[in-house]
Amino acid sequence: MPMLMSPGRPAKLLYMANNFRILVRGDHVVCAGTGVAIPLDTLKYWSVERQEPYATAQAASAAMLPE
8 A cells, every 4th residue: 555545544635627636645535516436536626716626527517506
């Protein structure tokens, strides 16, 4: 297992334009839209402005819609 992961613990990330930086080790983040755990190795969608991860493109799009 890579040193950057801590099994079963959520990670804290800094989301940047093309990648993210791990601030606190963990093996997943929680989708801001759905509450689903997202393994770090499958994380593809996030908002740099909101500093939030999303499980799917649909969840990311829904988060950008006005309420």
